[in-house]
Amino acid sequence: MKFYLCKMNLEKALNHKIFPIISDSAKELNQETYVVGGFVRDFLLERINKKDIDFVTVGSGIELAQNAHSKISDSSKLSVFKRFGTAMFKWDGIDLEFVGARKESYSEDSRKPFVEDGTLDDDQKRRDFTINALAISLNQNNYGELIDPFNGIEDLENKIIRTPLHPDVTYSDDPLRMMRAIRFAAQLNFEIEENSFQSIQKNADRIEIVSTERVMDEFQKIMMTPKPSIGLKLLDDAGLMKFILPELTALKGIEEVEGQTHKDNFYHTLEVVDNIAPNTENVWLRWAALLHDIGKAPTKRYDNKVGWTFHSHEFVGSKMAFKLFKRLKLPLNQPLKYVQKIVKLSSRPISLIDENVTDAALRRLLFEAGEDFEDLITLCKADITTKNEKKQARFKKNFVLVEEKIKEVEERDKVRNFQPPVSGEEIMEVFGLEPCKEIGIIKNGIKEAILEGEVENNHESASKYMLELGKKLYLTPKLKEK
The missing domain is CATH 1.10.110.30 (Hydrophobic Seed Protein)
Structure with missing residues (x-):
């Protein structure tokens, strides 16, 4: 793309109906006004930005917003933030924000600035980057002119x-x-x-x-x-x-003992996140990829017989996720539970690649992964970072076989997210029990039997097994009244 330096006419950028309205308001208030920041940058980069537009005015941003808002009958509510000297409203699906030009000074221990009224030049100097300091005039004497004091255009080009x-x-x-x-x-x-x-x-x-x-x-x-x-x-x-994320940087480095080394799990993790990115827009699945190996740092051991080991790193990593999410003030509800589940199960599908794997093992994984099984497999495929093309092809083929086996088991046994066909209330009614531990023992026993394939996943089979478990616990069914 070819950019032209200062005084470039950008009237094409101002083809939205909001700009003449803002320009008229600026003229009425006798305030210099400009559109600034991300909107200008993204227009020049030919990136679509229909979400928000920022305006800076040499004067009161609040008064400019109020004047413009009064000219638009179908606009949303005007929000005014007197403390910050800003105002905003939404129109045509776009967030419009107005602020007076200002200059800032900071104290060493805070990022909250001391703010004074300023000129456009002052305001552009306080911007973070040259490509975000670009401004387009909305003033009638030079409408559509680019104001670029720091060669932001050149930085966009380069x-x-x-x-x-x-x-x-x-x-x-x-x-x-x-x-x-x-x-x-x-x-x-x-x-x-x-x-x-x-x-x-x-x-x-x-x-x-x-x-x-x-x-x-x-x-x-x-x-x-x-x-x-x-x-x-x-x-x-x-x-x-x-x-x-010190938990992530703790994975850096390769150690060698007796000629035995392990891979650098930090850079491996970055590869896994890149591998999974094209396959999901779910930020929490990307987080699961980022954290899937964090348990390897605290579990790393060297064994003279087998070399480097990371026993139970998935379990440890899933536990570490709680403190990490809490410290980073990330959601501690469903997103955390989801990430913990994926991290904890991240190595399980690999063990199911063996041709002799039992249906019970497949049922257990499907039951534990539930609706997140496909996401788990997506992570496992992304975890293949070997540069050996033959190995990579073999691993991917094996995961396809696991998916096919799981699909067969799911179609036959319906165990994904299943609940035992016999409820706790029914167990209480059959045996005349009040709430007690025996109910949980029976429910868990039914679940385990179904997962092991000893009992079919239906009410009739589960009810018969319930009676067998009750008998082992010395429970007697109540006779139903005629």
């Missing part, structure tokens, strides 16, 4: 992430910008300018003054990029990953 001011100032003032630099590099496939990246490395520890929620918001966006390893590796190279 695919460079660069800060408007000295990077030490930009990143130290607001350390979240370090995460944003890496996120944009990953999303846009840009490179972070060398001095800028060195500054991130120098200021990495300042990420600790940023709220966990804001860090995770950027991290999640990195996880959802087409190739997450780009951002994840940059986080590590910059020295940020150790502050965010």
Whole structure:
């Protein structure tokens, strides 16, 4: 794509009906007004952005928003944030945000700035990157003109992430910008300018003054990029990953004892996340890929007979996920349970590749994985990172065979997410029991018998088995009244 430097006419970018309205409001209030930031950047990159547009005005952003909002009869509610001097409303499905031009100064221990009214130049200087400091005039004397004081156009052409001011100032003032630099590099496939990246490395520890929620918001966006390893590796190279996910950086390195080595599980993990990315937009399945081996660091042992071992690393990893999610303020409800389940079962399908595997083993895996079985297999396939093409083909073929076997068992036995055909209430009624441990023993016994294939998965077979279990527990069925 060919860009043209300053004073480029961008009227094509302003073909939405909102822009003339904002321009008219700016004229009425005698306030310089510009559209800035991501909308301008994405237009130049030919990326579709129909979600949000930011406006900056030399004056009151709130008054500009109120004036524009009054001109639109079918607009949503106007939201005003006096403390921040901003206002916003939604129109035609687009979030429109208005702010007065400002300049900022920061204290060393906070990313919350001291804000003063400023000029457009002041406002562009406070932006994180040159490609986000681009502005298009909505003023009638130069409507559609590009304002680009930091050669952001040139950085777009060269695919460079660069800060408007000295990077030490930009990143130290607001350390979240370090995460944003890496996120944009990953999303846009840009490179972070060398001095800028060195500054991130120098200021990495300042990420600790940023709220966990804001860090995770950027991290999640990195996880959802087409190739997450780009951002994840940059986080590590910059020295940020150790502050965010030390459980992951603990996997780095290769040890050798008596000539025996193990693979670098950190870089293996990045490969797995990249492998799974084209096959799922489920961020939590990508998280399961990211965490599937975190239990290997605490379980790593060297055995003189078998070499390196990581016994029960899946179980340990699933337990570690709870503290990790809690620390990172990620959802502790269904997403955590889902990730824990996938991590815990991540090695199970491999053991079922043997041709002599029993139907009982297949039933158990299907029962435990439930509706997430397909996701589990997706992870297992992504976990194949061998560079030996013959091995890779063999492993993938074996997983297809496992899927076929599971499908046969599922069609025949219907055990996915099944509940024992006999309920606890029925057991209580048959044996005349109040709530007690024997009910749980019988229900679990029926479930185990069905999974082992000893009892068919239907009410009649389960009822007969219930009576057998009751007899072993010295329980006598109550006679039904005639």
